[in-house]
Amino acid sequence: HVQLVESGGGSVQAGVSLRLSCAASGYTYSSYCMGWFRQAPGKEREGVAAIDSDGSTSYADSVKGRFTISQDNAKTISYLQMDTLKPEDGAMYYCAASSDRYAVCPLLISRYKFWGQGTQVTVS
Numbered sequence: 001h002v003q004l005v006e007s008g009g010g011s012v013q014a015g016v017s018l019r020l021s022c023a024a025s026g027y028t029y030s031s032y033c034m035g036w037f038r039q040a041p042g043k044e045r046e047g048v049a050a051i052d053s054d055g056s057t058s059y060a061d062s063v064k065g066r067f068t069i070s071q072d073n074a075k076t077i078s079y080l081q082m083d084t085l086k087p088e089d090g091a092m093y094y095c096a097a098s099s100d101r102y103a104v105c106p107l108l109i110s111r112y113k114f115w116g117q118g119t120q121v122t123v124s
Helices: none
Strands: 003-007 010-012 018-025 033-039 046-052 057-059 067-071 077-082 091-098 119-123
Touching: 003 091, 018 033, 018 091, 018 119, 033 067, 033 077, 046 067, 046 077, 057 067
Parallel strands: 010 119
Antiparallel strands: 003 018, 018 077, 033 046, 033 091, 046 057, 067 077, 091 119
């Protein structure tokens, strides 16, 4: 039973940093993608960043240079470091996992099978 639990969200002012964490359990795939997605009120869920089992990363254009995705050595926790936050970054952030292997982890919702419950980020 795969479980993803996000944490680290909060209400912050524009320009500051925040780090989100996603703890994965029951996930034993040797090849995978771990992704972060977000959904603002009234908008569709969108991909933010992803990392594969080898550490290769992919980012949405809107966050390149500001957000960094990483994982711990045990590969059980994924992090999303968010710097220079903007009001438009405010959303519910979701962690997701895929057991499929890709040359580059996609930022497509349909490619991820397992999802967390989300953590809220508000930027004012």
